[in-house]
Each structure stands twice: as C-alpha cells, then as structure tokens.
Amino acid sequence: MRRTVSEVADAAGVSVRTLHHYDAIGLLKPAEIGENGYRYYGREELLRLQQILFYRELGLALAEIGPILDDPGFDRLNALRAHRAALEGRIARGRDLIRTIDRTIESLEKDEEMEDCDLYAGISPETRARWESEAERFWGAEAVRAAQEKARSFSKERVAGIKREMEEIRADFTRLFRERADPGSDAVQAVTARHHAWVSNSWTPDAGSFRGLGRYYVEHPEFRGTYEDELPGCPEFIAEAMSIYADRSL
Amino acid sequence: MRRTVSEVADAAGVSVRTLHHYDAIGLLKPAEIGENGYRYYGREELLRLQQILFYRELGLALAEIGPILDDPGFDRLNALRAHRAALEGRIARGRDLIRTIDRTIESLEKDEEMEDCDLYAGISPETRARWESEAERFWGAEAVRAAQEKARSFSKERVAGIKREMEEIRADFTRLFRERADPGSDAVQAVTARHHAWVSNSWTPDAGSFRGLGRYYVEHPEFRGTYEDELPGCPEFIAEAMSIYADRSL
DNA sequence: GCTTGACCCTCACGTTGCGTGATCCCGCAT
DNA sequence: ATGCGGGATCACGCAACGTGAGGGTCAAGC
Numbered sequence: 270m271r272r273t274v275s276e277v278a279d280a281a282g283v284s285v286r287t288l289h290h291y292d293a294i295g296l297l298k299p300a301e302i303g304e305n306g307y308r309y310y311g312r313e314e315l316l317r318l319q320q321i322l323f324y325r326e327l328g329l330a331l332a333e334i335g336p337i338l339d340d341p342g343f344d345r346l347n348a349l350r351a352h353r354a355a356l357e358g359r360i361a362r363g364r365d366l367i368r369t370i371d372r373t374i375e376s377l378e379k380d381e382e383m384e385d386c387d388l389y390a391g392i393s394p395e396t397r398a399r400w401e402s403e404a405e406r407f408w409g410a411e412a413v414r415a416a417q418e419k420a421r422s423f424s425k426e427r428v429a430g431i432k433r434e435m436e437e438i439r440a441d442f443t444r445l446f447r448e449r450a451d452p453g454s455d456a457v458q459a460v461t462a463r464h465h466a467w468v469s470n471s472w473t474p475d476a477g478s479f480r481g482l483g484r485y486y487v488e489h490p491e492f493r494g495t496y497e498d499e500l501p502g503c504p505e506f507i508a509e510a511m512s513i514y515a516d517r518s519l
Numbered sequence: 520m521r522r523t524v525s526e527v528a529d530a531a532g533v534s535v536r537t538l539h540h541y542d543a544i545g546l547l548k549p550a551e552i553g554e555n556g557y558r559y560y561g562r563e564e565l566l567r568l569q570q571i572l573f574y575r576e577l578g579l580a581l582a583e584i585g586p587i588l589d590d591p592g593f594d595r596l597n598a599l600r601a602h603r604a605a606l607e608g609r610i611a612r613g614r615d616l617i618r619t620i621d622r623t624i625e626s627l628e629k630d631e632e633m634e635d636c637d638l639y640a641g642i643s644p645e646t647r648a649r650w651e652s653e654a655e656r657f658w659g660a661e662a663v664r665a666a667q668e669k670a671r672s673f674s675k676e677r678v679a680g681i682k683r684e685m686e687e688i689r690a691d692f693t694r695l696f697r698e699r700a701d702p703g704s705d706a707v708q709a710v711t712a713r714h715h716a717w718v719s720n721s722w723t724p725d726a727g728s729f730r731g732l733g734r735y736y737v738e739h740p741e742f743r744g745t746y747e748d749e750l751p752g753c754p755e756f757i758a759e760a761m762s763i764y765a766d767r768s769l
Numbered sequence: 770g771c772t773t774g775a776c777c778c779t780c781a782c783g784t785t786g787c788g789t790g791a792t793c794c795c796g797c798a799t
Numbered sequence: 800a801t802g803c804g805g806g807a808t809c810a811c812g813c814a815a816c817g818t819g820a821g822g823g824t825c826a827a828g829c
Contacts, residue, residue, distance in 0.1 A: 275805070289807090290787055305795060306807055331786070349624050353617055360613045363606050371603070374596060525776070535777090540816055555824060556778055581815070 271301065271309035281318050296335050297321060327352065521551065521559040531568050546585050547571060578606065 278285045291297040299308035324334045541547040549558035574584045
C-alpha cells in the first residue's frame, strides 16, 4: 500500500516537484523513506494531501495550511473569515480596475476612430456586448434583433441627431451627478423623464414597457450603477487617474 | 530642476528601492548621473514615472509597461482588453472561492454550535449581515428592526416550528434543484407559492409587498442566485469539494 | 577644519510556489 | 552489458521589490 512520488503525483494531479517541495517545507512528509532514499506515501498522507489541496484551492498560503491541519484546536473559522475578507477586497479592487480599464479603452478608441459613424462609436465592444445582453434579458433576443435591424436603416443624419441628443442627456446627467443633486429633486426628475421619453422614442422595442430602463441606463459608461447606487467618475478619467500621481510628483 | 531619488520617491509615493529597481531593469533611467554616482531625474522622467505607475495600478507587469510606453504604435487597446479579460477571470474565480468558503464556514459553525437556539443558527454572520442589508434596502431599516424585535419575543417552540418549516421548504427546493425541475412546472410553482406564503406569514414586515422576495431568497446559503440563475451546490459541500481530489487520489 | 546626521551608492539575500534542467543513482528487462 | 524509466539531490529562475550591510557624499553647525 505504499506509493511512490509519481504515483501520488498522478493520482492527486500535482507534479513530483510539488511533492518534493511539500516535503522540503515540512508540509507533507512521506510515511517512510526507503534504503535507496525513495519517498513512500501511505493512505494517511494521501488524505492529508487532499486537505492541503483543498485549502490551497481556496487560495491559502502553504505556510498557513500546515498549522490548520496540524492543530485540531486551530481557529479555522477565523482563518477562513480573514481569507474571505481578503478575497472580497481583491474582488472590489478588481472591479475598480476593470472600470478604469473600460474608460481607458473607450478613450483610446475615441481618439482612434473619431470618424466612425456607428451609433456605438466611442463605446467599447465589451460595454456594448453587456448592453446587448442586458437588453435581451429585458426585452428578449427577438425584439433586440429587430431594433438593431431598424437602426441599421437610419440615415447618417438621423444617427448624428440621435447621438447628439444622447450626448445632451448624458451631459445633463453628468452635471446633476457632479452637483450631487437630490435624486428626488425636480431637476433630476426632469432629466430622467426626458431620458425615459428619449429611450422610449429611440430605442425601446416595446414602448409600453419601461421595466429595466433604470438598469439599462445603469450600464452607460458614465453612470455605471443606478442613480442611487454610485456616483459616476469624471469624464476626463485618464487625466483624473494621472492626476492622482501628478498631484504628488509635480 | 534635477531631483534626487528620495525627492522623486516622496513625490510619487514609491520607495527609493523601487526607483533603483526600475533603473536596473531599464524601465526608468535617470536623466543624468552625477560624478558621485547619484541619480538625477528631470521633468521628462517624472511624467514617464506617472505613466508607469498608472499602468502598474491597472495590474500590468513591469515588463509589459516598457513596450507600451516606448512604442507609440503599440496596440494598447489589445493589451488592455487582454488584461481586462484576465481580471474578469480572476474576479469570477474569487467569487467561486468566497462561495465555497462561506459554505465551509457554515458547516464548521454547524458542527460547533449545534445547540444554539437562535433563528440564525448555522448561518454565518456574513450571510446574515447580507440578508439584513438586502432586507433593509427592500423594506427599510425601520420595518426590519420592528420585525427583529417581534422575532425576539417568540417562544422557543415557535422558533423551533419556524425553523422546521423553513427546513422543509429548503428541502423541497433542494430536491427540485437536484432534479433540475422546469421552473414553470407545477411542482416548482407549488413550492414557490408555499415559500412565498411562508415568508409573508413569518417574515415580511409588510405582507402586501412581495417586491424583492425572489432576491431575498436568492441569498439563502443553499440556493445562492435566482432560480433561473444558477444551480445550487451539494449540501455536503465539503465532501464534494474534497471528492474532486479524492476521485483522483484514492 | 571637523564632526554629525541625513542621504547616496552598490551588492546581495529573502520572499512564494514551484518549473526546469543538470547530474547521478537504482531496478528491471533485454 | 546495456538501455530505459523511474528515483534523488542540488541549484538557478520567475516578479517586484524589502531589508539590511558596508561604505562614500553633502550640507550645516561648531
């Protein structure tokens, strides 16, 4: 019932080197070492390896796994909670980074293809894909496809007009956000109503259904999140991101 | 206008060692090196450092930043998109890990405080806090506080009855999930109706409002996600997680 | 002119979790 | 005897610096 390194390695899906390493740092010692110096592992060690891999999978450092397995009275709960909190922090940070990257991408694209007369010019393919999947969930794939079909038939002037109007509403929202206007105020209501009317005129496949409009708008690059949810970033985001450092280094 | 290492380091918020390192790997060379061997930086280098820090902040590797800054024709868009995709993968993985950790924590707690007669016994403080904040967003802090007040006055028998009923509904849902029952089927409708009725009787501060019930239930440890959204994990999740490796190593 | 303290330099090892050789040993089949 | 498919032990390499060790330099006060 003794297994060699490669047998254990194959069975557990790790490399031989990994077993050597775990042995070297004292995390998993072989049950027995032959006269020839060979490492031999038993059932006990296999179970321990399983647990090691389980905690490793959770992202715990090898140095932390040893104590957890060795001390039965170890406070696994707190160890896990701490690790969980760290993970949440990393996720939140990752989301921030993605937002910044999206805005960077959009800015770069704006610079590059200013002449593009597409309705989606200046909006990253990622964001556009998100919009579309959002819209499909609310209105159905059929309705969205029909709307896109219709949009393709618009004249250049019509497209330019729509884009301008969209820009105006965007500018209004930006101003309100900047001023941290009360969501219940008349000014916000007016812009929201104008936005809703515009969306229903220009975009909504079924004008009768306003469900999800808020969330649809949520994904606009400038206003990510619902109105109550989160304040938007500055449009000159690159300048803003740079200024974090510029403030200190100039 | 020439700055020494520590001046630049203080201004940019990095360490002197970092500047040494960037010099060593050729990412940021000083504008000039004095006869004494001192590094002196100019405005040009400060701007470059800003950009380096900007991209570093996005999580790019130093080895990737050099080419981006040096080659004006470099495809920044694709570099950023690739990085974005990597970030999304990391986030998704992080969420999976957190779910597994939550279930592990809950299981450990179940083992430890089985005798706890609290309504929330066996549910992690994290999950409970999420439930509460969810509920507050739907019903308002006032209503939730009142409901908790009322719950505290329940007799032990009443609490036990509620928990048993909750367990039954949970078991029903689990079975349906396991069988991958059609969300529109009568069986699912029946359980959902029973659940709604139970929630409205036992918990809903305002019995007239069912808004958000779905999302409320979503956060139940066994069914994370809406019904259409995501299948639940096995209750004996630890065994399941372990079996990933057990299959291979036994 | 000398000391002092703050600042600069260049090694060079430590961190994390192994991957990837290089070189040598062991047992079994031909 | 020979070859091959395992073993074993170093030991360097990776990313992005942190952290001393040991030793020159600068500006200022005495």
